[in-house]
Amino acid sequence: MSPRPEPSRYDAFDMLATMVAVVRPDGGLLFVNAMFENVAGISRRTLMRTRLGDWFVDQHPLAETLAAVARNEIATGRFDGVMKRAPVSAHEQLPVHVIVTQIDQGGDAVVVELLEIEQQTRQDREERALGQVQANKELIRNLAHEIKNPLGGIRGAAQLLAMEINSRELSEYTNVIIHEADRLQALVDRLLAPHRKPHVVSDVNIHEVCERVRSLILAEFPRGLTVHRDYDISIPDFRGDREQLIQAVLNIAHNAAQALAERIAAGDALLVLRTRVVRQVTIGKRRFRLALELHIEDNGPGVPEDIRDRIFYPLVSGRDGGSGLGLTLAQTFVQQHQGTIECDSTPGQTVFRIVIPLP
Structure with missing residues (x-):
């Protein structure tokens, strides 16, 4: 395996949230960033013993694009591919959009960026979830307070009514009202608890x-x-x-x-x-x-x-x-x-x- 050239030159790629590999025109790996290491699930040292093409179900689009960029036929090449989670198995697959760009004109290093096609969908889903949580908080808080205020009056009225009733049968009805009011009160308290409980x-x-x-x-x-x-x-x-x-x-x-x-x-x-x-x-x-x-x-x-x-x-x-x-x-x-x-x-x-x- 060839030594990794100028490590400091590529350190900034570790800050990216997308997978990045620096390769030779023949697909030999010169560098992979932290996100590539994370998605692959193996160490960078082990990754460097593989070739970028080993991680694709179909290697031909990658090989053709790398060659075209290296020959200066195109400045940047793009294609959609399917990446394998492990180079020896195609069972766990990840659809990706691949961007191939030459670092230096006439150089022997090419940057390959791999964007998970599901990543944007996931981010959109997270944004919707955050918005939904805020809406839920407002709904729960308002609903709980709207329920809590009349609930106290219902329970109080049932208690006063129970004191005036001598019939055991009718007293059972007031007990049901009080019991159900208490159950609803407990539910309201559970709804409000996460919004008013202080962090420890x-x-x-x-x-x-x-x-x-x-x-x-x-x-x-x-x-x-x-x-x-x-x-x-x-x-x-x-x-x-x-x-x-x-x-x-x-x-x-x-x-x-x-x-x-x-x-x-x-x-x-x-x-x-x-x-x-x-x-x-x-x-x-x-x-x-x-x-x-x-x-x-x-x-x-x-x-x-x-x-x-x-x-x-x-x-x-x-x-x-x-x-x-x-x-x-x-x-x-x-x-x-x-x-x-x-x-x-x-x-x-x-x-x-x-x-x-x-x-």
């Missing part, structure tokens, strides 16, 4: 959070459910509200465990808690050098298709008797840590992906 900021270890959630889930579902841990122990602590993050992860894990009821009965239910570090992540139009990525995966039936796009909306639930607040609160708590949360669900596998910036 401290150093948070994400694996302590995961272990706490794991112990709570296994205490409630001691048989038929396996909770597998796949941790990257190198992840540093970060500043945050530990209790809020426990609640966010617990809400997701608990929903997953409830969705696994049939598999728990069969004894083959699986819940996976996986942590990784990702680099050069863009969240809400801000780029972060490092971020924590937490996956909460299950092998359940998946999120019902009719609510898949609305699962983070308040009062939307795919389970009879569900309040529809668990995922809304989880999203609120994660976004209060400048993070984002997404869900990818198919029958047999549901993955919730939480991304939180690291220092």
Whole structure:
């Protein structure tokens, strides 16, 4: 392998949120940036032992464009291709838009930029989610206050009425009114809680959070459910509200465990808690050098298709008797840590992906 030329010349590419490779006209790698390393999932040193063409399902468009740019036939070449997640396998694929540009006229180095076609879609989805959360906050706050004010009057009137009634049968009716008013009051308090509860900021270890959630889930579902841990122990602590993050992860894990009821009965239910570090992540139009990525995966039936796009909306639930607040609160708590949360669900596998910036 040829030594990497002038490393400092290409260091700025590590600051980009897109994949960049510097190659020779024959496709030999001279440099890959941090985002390329992150997407490939292997170290830069290992990457440098491969050729750029090894990472494409069809190598011909890349080879032809590299040759055309190197011969000065075109200044910049563009094409859409399919990148492989591993050079030896085409099973995990990533559609990309490829831009090939010559660095120096007559030189032997060519810059290849690879833009995930899904990246723009993901950013648009994050922006919509942020806007939706703000709308949800205003809706919940206004709705909760509109409910809370007359609710106190209803409960008070029922109590006064109960004091004037001597009939036991009629007293049962007033007790129902008081009981239901209290239940609605508790619901309103849960709606308002994340917006008025102060942050308790401290150093948070994400694996302590995961272990706490794991112990709570296994205490409630001691048989038929396996909770597998796949941790990257190198992840540093970060500043945050530990209790809020426990609640966010617990809400997701608990929903997953409830969705696994049939598999728990069969004894083959699986819940996976996986942590990784990702680099050069863009969240809400801000780029972060490092971020924590937490996956909460299950092998359940998946999120019902009719609510898949609305699962983070308040009062939307795919389970009879569900309040529809668990995922809304989880999203609120994660976004209060400048993070984002997404869900990818198919029958047999549901993955919730939480991304939180690291220092």
